[in-house]
Amino acid sequence: MRFSTLPAALLACAATRVLADGAAIVSAIDTISSATTTLNNTITAFPSNPLLALGDVLPLLTDSTALLNDINAATKTAQSSANLTTAEAFNVAIATLSLQSTVESVLDNIVSAKSKFDKLLIVSPVVLLNLKLEKQATDKFAAAVVSKVPAALQSTAESLITPIDNAFTAAIDDYE
Ligand SMILES: *[C@@H]1O[C@H](CO)[C@@H](O)[C@H](O)[C@H]1NC(C)=O
Ligand SMILES: *[C@@H]1O[C@H](CO)[C@@H](O)[C@H](O)[C@H]1NC(C)=O
Numbered sequence: 552m553r554f555s556t557l558p559a560a561l562l563a564c565a566a567t568r569v570l571a572d573g574a575a576i577v578s579a580i581d582t583i584s585s586a587t588t589t590l591n592n593t594i595t596a597f598p599s600n601p602l603l604a605l606g607d608v609l610p611l612l613t614d615s616t617a618l619l620n621d622i623n624a625a626t627k628t629a630q631s632s633a634n635l636t637t638a639e640a641f642n643v644a645i646a647t648l649s650l651q652s653t654v655e656s657v658l659d660n661i662v663s664a665k666s667k668f669d670k671l672l673i674v675s676p677v678v679l680l681n682l683k684l685e686k687q688a689t690d691k692f693a694a695a696v697v698s699k700v701p702a703a704l705q706s707t708a709e710s711l712i713t714p715i716d717n718a719f720t721a722a723i724d725d726y727e
Contacts, residue, residue: 572632573639576696579625580646584653586621590614591657594664601670608674615681622688629695640700640708647696647711654715658722665726679726686719 593614598604635643661678668674693712700708 572699573635573642575628576625576632576635576639576643576699577646579621579628580643580650583618583621583625584646584650586614586618587650587653587657590618591660594657594660597664597667599667599670604667604671604674608671611674612677615678615685619681619684619688622685622692626688626692626695629692629699632699635699635701637701637704640704643696643700644708644711647708651711651715655718658718662722662725675726679723682719682723682726686716686723689715689719 590611593607593610597607597611661682665675665678668678689712693709693716697705697708697712
């Protein structure tokens with residue numbers, strides 16, 4: 552009993568560790584998604600009257616910075632992850648698809664909000680800078696994840712990222 556229990560426990564432990572890597576990436580993507588939604592709410596709440604908007608600039612910066620930090624943390628998680636199994640890669644793909652629709656929706660909202668931001672001189676340039684930083688950080692995160700995906704699935708993984716990348720490029724073009 553003793554002898555058979557120990558290896559079983561070790562095996563369970565090893566399996567959990569490998570699963571935790573894929574799960575850790577999914578959880579990091581969920582964190583990014585929720586930071587993106589928080590930023591979205593702040594953007595929606597941003598008043599169109601510039602006299603009322605000053606107090607909303609700081610939350611906008613705070614939420615953007617929090618999002619950037621979450622993306623950078625996710626990159627570290629992906630970099631320190633073991634190679635993903637096919638099942639883990641599948642779960643990461645599902646989370647990425649969900650993130651894709653969230654990011655597209657929020658970038659649409661950011662583009663629509665430009666006329667509000669333009670009324671306060673510094674806001675639009677800061678939003679533009681943040682969009683560029685977030686795109687860069689997202690590209691790094693995507694590269695880190697793709698490198699952990701089984702080789703046969705890597706081009707599929709890249710194709711899941713392309714729409715997010717394109718949405719960033721379009722939003723950046725609108726702000727430039
Ligand atoms: C972002 O905000 C807009 C405007 O309120 C809303 O239509 C959209 O559903 C929101 N997207 C997300 C992902 O919360
Ligand atoms: C992880 O996968 C890559 C190919 O995608 C391979 O080059 C590398 O050797 C693998 N690493 C381990 C530890 O299996």
